[in-house]
Amino acid sequence: MSEYQYYEFRAIDSALTANQRKYLSSLSSRARVTSHLASYVFNYSDFHGDTEKLMAEYFDAMVYIANWGSRCLMFRLPPAQTAFSMEAIDADTIEPPVPDGLNDLSSAQQALGKYLEIDEAMILVAAQKNGTQPKKVTLEKWIDKLPVPEQRDYLIRLSRGESNLSLLLNKRIQELSSLKSQPQHNGENTDRRTISALIEASKVWYE
Structure with missing residues (x-):
């Protein structure tokens, strides 16, 4: 069975800048980047970006899934809502x-x-x-x-x-x-x- 990993990031509150889109595209030759989305598919390698850093600085939500069962769902919350x-x-x-x-x-x-x-x-x-x-x-x-x-x-x-x-x-x-x-x-x-x-x-x- 071939390997499959999928990452999708979403920017909801504000659009990505041109420089941000350029950086996100540089993380993989198979990147799909728009003003509010960045997605990556891997069949034989791994994602080289820092998901936590990307969530902190670029995005509001992220989903990850792999064909061996791993999955992850992340949301960035306003500071006032994370102090619990x-x-x-x-x-x-x-x-x-x-x-x-x-x-x-x-x-x-x-x-x-x-x-x-x-x-x-x-x-x-x-x-x-x-x-x-x-x-x-x-x-x-x-x-x-x-x-x-x-x-x-x-x-x-x-x-x-x-x-x-x-x-x-x-x-x-x-x-x-x-x-x-x-x-x-x-x-x-x-x-x-x-x-x-x-x-x-x-x-x-x-x-």
């Missing part, structure tokens, strides 16, 4: 809040689950609690709650074609709405299961 503490996960760890839509995954989300080798039964079991989650906050309900100067700022940035502005606006709306519903968080863990309970439930799913 990693807690050990054991059998008694309480499951996180169930995200909206877990019981109705898109084809792309299902493909991602398979790529990451997430047990389908675990997703199905976790999604059983999906019906208890509050509905998503609608933008129309909260947009008028934003201060007028902030509304104007978003419009100006929209007119300039700022990337991912809709994501930032929706995040701001979520923050605004959560401030109005703080009391609802009391006792939020009372109906959540442990990791061991999820594992046992997923085993039953296959029986």
Whole structure:
């Protein structure tokens, strides 16, 4: 069986400069480089670039796959979102809040689950609690709650074609709405299961 390795990098927040594209092209004669993407295929050699450095300086996401089973998915997060503490996960760890839509995954989300080798039964079991989650906050309900100067700022940035502005606006709306519903968080863990309970439930799913 011949060797196959595939690397794909994506620049989402901003386009690559001409100098950056030139450097990325120099990393391999088989490179495919555009203003927002760089991909590399190898059948008999290895990638000579530094993936972590490229992620830190050029890209927002990377996927790697090899025909012997190795795979890697990386994202670059804003500094404010990387300052979190990693807690050990054991059998008694309480499951996180169930995200909206877990019981109705898109084809792309299902493909991602398979790529990451997430047990389908675990997703199905976790999604059983999906019906208890509050509905998503609608933008129309909260947009008028934003201060007028902030509304104007978003419009100006929209007119300039700022990337991912809709994501930032929706995040701001979520923050605004959560401030109005703080009391609802009391006792939020009372109906959540442990990791061991999820594992046992997923085993039953296959029986």
